[in-house]
Amino acid sequence: MKIALLGYGRMGKAIEEIAMNRGHEIVLKVSEDIATYELDKLEIDVAIDFSIPSAAYKNITTCFENGIPVVSGTTGWLDDYEKAKKICDKNNSGFIYASNFSLGVNVFFELNKKLADMMKGLEDYTVEIEEIHHMQKLDSPSGTAISLAQQIIEKNSKLKGWQLDHADSDEIPIFAKRIKDVPGTHTVTYDSTIDKIEIIHSAKSRQGFALGAVVAAEYLKDKTGVFTMKDVLSSLFEN
Secondary structure, eight states: OEEEEEOOSHHHHHHHHHHHHTTOEEEEEESSOGGGSOGGGSOOSEEEEOOOHHHHHHHHHHHHHTTOOEEEOOOSOGGGHHHHHHHHHHTTOEEEEOSOOOHHHHHHHHHHHHHHHHHTTOTTOEEEEEEEEOTTOOSSSOHHHHHHHHHHHHHOTTOOEEEESOOOTTEEEEEEEEOTTOOOEEEEEEEOSSOEEEEEEEOSSTHHHHHHHHHHHHHHTTOOEEEOHHHHHHHHHHO
């Protein structure tokens, strides 16, 4: 598979290593505007985007317009997500966006939804989310923490939203911490006067995120439409 890397920072380099170890070829590494390249001459099978929020939408949609499916893990640009999906469909391309491509995190997402469904009727418990990342992470809270909060809100009609650090009684507080050399830790806590229930995912390195992105790209190759990491996980469980 021929892969274009949109964003060649630490994640891009980790993806490159894993992709090459799995027998794929990196045909383009972009740290700037992808529109300056002649994409039609590169025979790209899939682009993997871990760029910056300000560049993500333009780079992703440029790929769609050139018939290149995209796997994107860039957060902080999602106000334009629905527009990107429409451009993907218009050009019969393929798209997978995830706030976190770690296969373990996506199992964690499924556990979070199951737990939220079980806890929604237990009014003695309050829920909060904590996320810890490295100092270089640009967005706060993390896209993964927002996804966890949205999953809980979808299960509990009494919760109306989330807020960073301080929240009303009908909102989920998300606490974001930045600590040197922490790849990513997410904790969902249900607390009462009697006990406390927590589920935690702690990344040990960026390799899990990179592997999940490459696996998602392998899944997306030759497909059209908009998919999620749940589709990718389902294909793995079927196998």
